[in-house]
C-alpha cells in the first residue's frame with residue numbers, strides 16, 4: 001500500500017470514526033439508564049396459553065428424571081420448527097418455539113464421511129419471521145451453513161441443508177456439534193424460545209473403548225427466566241439475557257441414576273449468555289477427552305471446568321466405588337446444583353480411556369496474521385470497532401492457506417466475558433496470554449475470553465469458497481453487532497465483488513484442492529403437516545423486564561464523565577488527524 005493510500009485510508013477511517021464516536025457517545029449518554037433495545041417476543045397464535053388442565057404436583061428438588069432427547073439417525077431427516085407448550089415446571093406448561101415439538105430438539109447423530117440432508121420446515125407463526133439453522137461446528141459449505149441473512153426459511157416453507165461431513169480430503173473429525181437458529185438480530189430471541197438441539201458426528205477413527213450406548217449421556221445446560229405463569233418472555237439486553245432457573249436437557253433439577261462405572265458426558269452450554277464453572281460435589285475430577293472439535297490428543301483431568309455459550313466439554317466421569325452414594329454436578333459460579341447423580345447400580349465396566357486419543361490435524365504454517373479486537377464502543381458490541389454489516393466482509397483468506405488470528409478482548413468494557421466462535425473450520429491454539437495453551441483447549445471453535453485476553457490461533461481454510469461468520473456467542477452480543485464475516489477466495493483473489501479487504505494476504509497460498517461441490521440448499525414451499533402440536537401462544541412482553549445477570553456478561557454503565565471525555569477526545573482526534581492529512 002502506498003503512503004498516499006495509507007494516509008487516505010487513515011483519514012477515511014479516523015474522521016468518520018471520530019464523528020461517529022462523538023455522536024454515538026452523545027446518543028449513548030442521552031440514552032444511558034433508559035435500558036436496552038427491546039425486542040419483544042412476537043405474540044403469535046390466538047387466544048391465551050394452553051396450560052395443563054391439571055397442574056402437576058411439584059416433584060420436589062431433583063425429583064424429575066433427566067430426559068434424553070430422541071435421536072435421529074436418518075441420512076435424510078426432516079424437522080419441523082413449530083410452537084409447542086412444554087411441561088418444564090410444575091403448573092402451566094411453557095410455550096416454546098421448538099424443533100419437532102420438543103425442547104431441546106432431537107439429537108441428530110450421523111457417521112462422519114456420509115452425506116446427510118436435513119429438511120427444516122418453518123411451521124412457526126408468520127410473525128416469528130424467517131428462520132435459518134446453523135449446524136454449529138460442522139464444515140458446511142456457505143450455502144448450507146445457516147447464514148444469518150441469506151438462504152432463509154420463510155414461514156410455511158422448507159429448506160433442505162446438505163452436509164457432506166468431509167474435510168480436507170477425508171471424513172470430518174468426530175465431534176459433539178449442535179444446531180440452532182442464527183437469524184440476524186434475533187438469534188438470541190429465537191434460541192431463548194427453544195430453537196436448539198445436539199448433533200453428534202461419530203467417527204470410527206475415535207477410540208471405541210470410551211463409554212458408549214447407555215453409558216454415554218448428553219447434558220445440554222442452559223438457563224431461563226420464568227414468570228409467574230411459567231412463561232419465558234424475552235427482553236433483549238445487550239448485556240446478555242440470563243435467567244435464574246437452570247435446566248439440563250430442558251429439565252429443571254433432574255436426577256440421573258447411574259452404575260458404579262465410567263460414563264461419557266457430552267456437555268453443551270446452550271445458554272444465551274451464561275458461563276458455568278462445572279464441578280462434582282464430591283471433589284472428584286472429570287477426565288476431559290474432547291472439545292467441540294473432537295477428541296483431544298490425550299485425556300486431561302480437571303476438577304473445575306469453565307464452559308461458555310456454545311462450548312462443548314466431552315468428559316468421562318468414573319463412579320466406581322461410589323455405589324449407594326449421591327453426588328451433584330455443580331455450577332461453582334452460582335453455587336447451584338444442576339444434576340443429582342445417584343449411583344444405584346452395581347455394573348461391570350468394560351470401557352477404558354486410552355492414554356492417547358487423537359493427534360491434531362497438521363494445518364501447516366500461517367502465511368497471514370490478522371488481529372481482531374472484541375470490545376464495546378459507547379454501548380455497542382463491536383469487532384475492530386465495527387458493528388456487523390451483512391454487506392461488509394472483513395477478511396479474505398485464500399482457499400488452502402493457513403492463517404494466524406490474534407483474538408483479543410478489551411479491559412475497558414466493564415469486565416465482560418466473550419465466547420468467540422469461528423465458523424467453517426476448527427482452530428488450533430498457539431498461545432493464550434503469551435503462555436502455552438492449556439492442554440484441554442488445543443483444538444476448538446469456540447473460545448471463552450476473559451477481559452484483556454490475547455489468544456493466538458491458527459486455522460486452515462479448506463474445501464469451500466464463500467462467506468462465513470465469526471462472532472461472539474453471547475447471543476445478545478452477537479445480535480447487538482459483535483459479528484463479522486470472512487470470505488474464502490480462490491487462489492487468485494478477486495475481492496472486488498463483496499467489499500473491501502482490511503488485510504492483504506501476504507505470501508503465496510499453497511496449491512489447494514478444488515472446492516468440494518455441495519448441493520445448494522433447496523427451498524420448498526411444500527408445508528409439512530404440523531403433526532400433533534399443542535396450540536401455544538408466546539406471551540408478549542408487556543414491559544421491559546429487568547433480568548438478573550449473575551452468570552452472563554456484566555457491564556456496569558460507565559461513568560458519564562469518562563464516556564463524555566472519550567467521546568470528545570475521539571471527535572477531536574478524528575478532526576485533527578483529518579486536518580493534518582488534508583494539509584499534506
Ligand SMILES: [Cu+2]
Nearest residue numbers: 418472474477
Ligand atoms: Cu461477547
